[in-house]
Amino acid sequence: MAAEHAPARVDFQSAGADFWKRYHAYRRVRQQESRPDDPLRPDELEERWLKRESPFDLQYQYEIAEDGILLSWLSGSTVKPGTPEYDSNKHLFWADLYVRPDARRRGLGSSWLPLLGDLMDAHGCTVLGIGTEDAPGHAFLRWLGAESKLSGAENRLKLADVDWKMVERWVNDGPKRSPQTKLVTYDGPLPESMWDDFAPQLSSMLNTMPFEGLDHGEIVVTPDHIRDFYARLEIGREQLHTILTREPDGVISAITDMTWAPHRPAIINQQFTGVRPDARGRGLGKWIKAAMLAHLRDLYPEAQWVATQNAGSNAPMLAINKQLGFKQYRAETEYQIGREGLAARIKRLPARKRT
Numbered sequence: 001m002a003a004e005h006a007p008a009r010v011d012f013q014s015a016g017a018d019f020w021k022r023y024h025a026y027r028r029v030r031q032q033e034s035r036p037d038d039p040l041r042p043d044e045l046e047e048r049w050l051k052r053e054s055p056f057d058l059q060y061q062y063e064i065a066e067d068g069i070l071l072s073w074l075s076g077s078t079v080k081p082g083t084p085e086y087d088s089n090k091h092l093f094w095a096d097l098y099v100r101p102d103a104r105r106r107g108l109g110s111s112w113l114p115l116l117g118d119l120m121d122a123h124g125c126t127v128l129g130i131g132t133e134d135a136p137g138h139a140f141l142r143w144l145g146a147e148s149k150l151s152g153a154e155n156r157l158k159l160a161d162v163d164w165k166m167v168e169r170w171v172n173d174g175p176k177r178s179p180q181t182k183l184v185t186y187d188g189p190l191p192e193s194m195w196d197d198f199a200p201q202l203s204s205m206l207n208t209m210p211f212e213g214l215d216h217g218e219i220v221v222t223p224d225h226i227r228d229f230y231a232r233l234e235i236g237r238e239q240l241h242t243i244l245t246r247e248p249d250g251v252i253s254a255i256t257d258m259t260w261a262p263h264r265p266a267i268i269n270q271q272f273t274g275v276r277p278d279a280r281g282r283g284l285g286k287w288i289k290a291a292m293l294a295h296l297r298d299l300y301p302e303a304q305w306v307a308t309q310n311a312g313s314n315a316p317m318l319a320i321n322k323q324l325g326f327k328q329y330r331a332e333t334e335y336q337i338g339r340e341g342l343a344a345r346i347k348r349l350p351a352r353k354r355t
């Protein structure tokens with residue numbers, strides 16, 4: 001059955017109105033399935049966002065459409081040669097698959113596998129990573145033979161339930177426990193003059209995040225990444241707020257950043273929170289998170305939630321979040337499978353499922 005549906009590569013730059021119409025319909029179906037209570041990014045922002053090519057990743061997207069309906073979607077990416085993360089990430093290919101609920105269990109999902117294998121071979125990738133939040137995704141990935149490598153969750157904090165007295169205590173305790181440390185708040189992008197100093201310090205903190213069994217490369221943030229990140233935020237009209245602590249020698253000991261956007265006024269998104277390993281254990285994590293919450297409460301009175309993503313094994317971050325009142329909203333799992341495992345599954349596909 002799937003062989004009747006030819007996959008077509010999608011080029012966001014040149015895609016016409018017909019494509020965008022079925023793409024936005026697909027987005028709505030997908031959102032309704034897994035995030036029914038969350039606002040959808042407006043179509044115009046989504047298009048501008050997708051049309052902005054990544055300077056760092058090679059990106060592929062394909063659709064299977066029939067009678068003006070996008071039945072299935074595949075997107076995939078791998079790191080671009082010559083970029084700073086290439087050496088340690090070049091074996092990895094990341095993909096996302098979706099099949100409309102009314103078109104499932106007919107082999108459409110598995111019909112993508114030979115193409116995925118070809119894309120991996122074209123770039124010399126040996127490991128495929130796919131994440132899922134939903135039961136059918138888990139069932140499919142287990143059928144594929146992929147292994148669960150990183151389990152995490154989106155956790156949410158209801159601002160109406162926050163113990164603001166405790167938040168105030170954490171803000172006050174910070175300088176008491178670290179009298180030499182300075183906390184600095186930035187509303188909007190960090191000034192470009194800071195990027196050379198900030199980027200490597202952010203990179204080293206990001207690389208201390210737990211990845212459990214996930215095969216992953218090094219995260220390398222450069223000033224070019226910061227420029228790209230800010231350009232993307234601007235497209236989404238995302239307002240960025242960053243809080244840092246600095247030690248007397250100028251070293252950044254803790255970072256937290258959050259974004260708010262007019263199209264989802266009720267939800268503040270936590271981006272990253274990190275404390276340098278040699279500065280842990282003196283309440284900097286609590287200090288910056290509490291200071292940020294107090295700051296954003298004043299700035300965005302319409303906000304009701306803070307949303308954050310955490311690995312299930314990130315005990316220190318989860319402990320702070322739990323004390324603040326974050327609760328699990330949605331579980332997420334990253335799976336991976338080697339190229340040989342993928343080839344073995346492709347070999348066993350029924351003939352009709354080969355595209």
Ligand SMILES: CC(C)(COP(=O)(O)OP(=O)(O)OC[C@H]1O[C@@H](n2cnc3c(N)ncnc32)[C@H](O)[C@@H]1OP(=O)(O)O)[C@@H](O)C(=O)NCCC(=O)NCCS
Nearest residue numbers: 097098099104105106107108109110132136137139140143
């Ligand atoms: C995961 C997904 C892409 C599968 O698409 P699909 O077209 O239904 O998949 P296939 O028909 O090719 O299924 C292949 C095999 O996977 C397993 N499988 C797929 N969905 C399953 C389910 N809901 N329950 C149990 N097994 C399932 C079956 O073994 C199936 O073979 P069978 O139907 O001959 O028994 C689709 O369910 C989906 O879009 N889910 C939500 C998005 C998502 O989680 N994406 C990321 C993970 S891929």
